[in-house]
Amino acid sequence: MISSEKPGRREFVETLTKASLLLSVPGMNASGRFRQPAQPVTVGQVMELILKTIPNAPFPKTVDTLKSGSPDQKVTGIVSTMFATMDVIEKAIQLKANFIIVHEPTFYNHLDETDWLAKDAVFQRKHDLLEKNGIAIWRFHDYWHSHRPDGIRMGVVTALGWEKYMDANNPRLITLPAPQSLSQIITHAKTKLGIATMRVVGDLNQSCRRISLMPGASGGRSHILAMSQDKPDLLLCGEISEWETAEYVRDARQQGQKLALGVLGHIMSEAPGMQWLVPWLQPKLPDVTITYIDSKTPFTFM
Numbered sequence: 522m523i524s525s526e527k528p529g530r531r532e533f534v535e536t537l538t539k540a541s542l543l544l545s546v547p548g549m550n551a552s553g554r555f556r557q558p559a560q561p562v563t564v565g566q567v568m569e570l571i572l573k574t575i576p577n578a579p580f581p582k583t584v585d586t587l588k589s590g591s592p593d594q595k596v597t598g599i600v601s602t603m604f605a606t607m608d609v610i611e612k613a614i615q616l617k618a619n620f621i622i623v624h625e626p627t628f629y630n631h632l633d634e635t636d637w638l639a640k641d642a643v644f645q646r647k648h649d650l651l652e653k654n655g656i657a658i659w660r661f662h663d664y665w666h667s668h669r670p671d672g673i674r675m676g677v678v679t680a681l682g683w684e685k686y687m688d689a690n691n692p693r694l695i696t697l698p699a700p701q702s703l704s705q706i707i708t709h710a711k712t713k714l715g716i717a718t719m720r721v722v723g724d725l726n727q728s729c730r731r732i733s734l735m736p737g738a739s740g741g742r743s744h745i746l747a748m749s750q751d752k753p754d755l756l757l758c759g760e761i762s763e764w765e766t767a768e769y770v771r772d773a774r775q776q777g778q779k780l781a782l783g784v785l786g787h788i789m790s791e792a793p794g795m796q797w798l799v800p801w802l803q804p805k806l807p808d809v810t811i812t813y814i815d816s817k818t819p820f821t822f823m
Contacts, residue, residue, distance in 0.1 A: 590657025673794030723781025741765025
């Protein structure tokens with residue numbers, strides 16, 4: 522029987538079949554050659570890769586330095602988290618990940634100074650755990666906030682489902698498509714961000730549409746200047762000094778302004794930003810396993 526299939530068609534099918542068989546062999550590419558395994562990256566190379574995406578990096582002065590480990594060590598896995606707690610470190614060890622990227626300090630002060638902790642048993646045990654297991658910790662605070670868009674803010678906005686409502690000229694300003702009661706917005710934030718309780722100043726039945734969203738600890742002056750500029754119905758922030766922002770909002774309300782305040786908590790307001798780091802970084806390091814670990818809040822609410 523004579524085949525009606527043209528030679529070109531047969532050759533194409535045969536080539537496609539061979540390629541399919543080759544690709545089914547581990548490590549083999551379509552040319553029939555074995556792929557070379559990816560070269561391990563170092564901690565320093567990962568840091569350099571990230572800094573290339575940050576405007577004006579590296580900064581001459583920053584808290585974003587290595588807190589443990591060496592830039593020359595090979596990365597076996599990356600963990601993203603808010604705090605390198607003892608629990609997070611133990612989980613990283615279980616995952617065989619030796620590089621932890623954190624947003625906040627590791628050793629209980631902004632600059633991670635350790636001289637004053639030299640004889641402290643809690644510090645020493647944590648330090649020894651890191652040393653014993655060869656764990657590198659890099660703080661990613663100033664740089665992540667300097668990324669465009671701000672990585673922490675984008676994580677929170679994405680978790681809240683408010684990406685479409687951000688002001689292109691003022692990223693902290695959220696304008697909802699329709700007014701909602703303060704109670705509805707607070708409930709939404711608690712549900713989406715996994716917050717147990719929030720402190721609120723204002724009338725829970727108050728109608729809100731314009732929201733100034735300021736995760737973390739921006740400080741009272743920044744909060745007040747933002748409210749003055751944005752004219753929001755609600756300021757949703759991470760952390761406050763009780764004698765600053767809350768008192769300003771209270772005075773404004775007693776003067777007749779319909780202004781409300783919702784305090785998310787520092788950790789819970791920024792943690793989504795470190796979770797957002799994973800899908801942002803993973804495509805840049807396809808051969809490295811990157812995992813988010815929730816360091817959670819240390820507080821019990823009674």
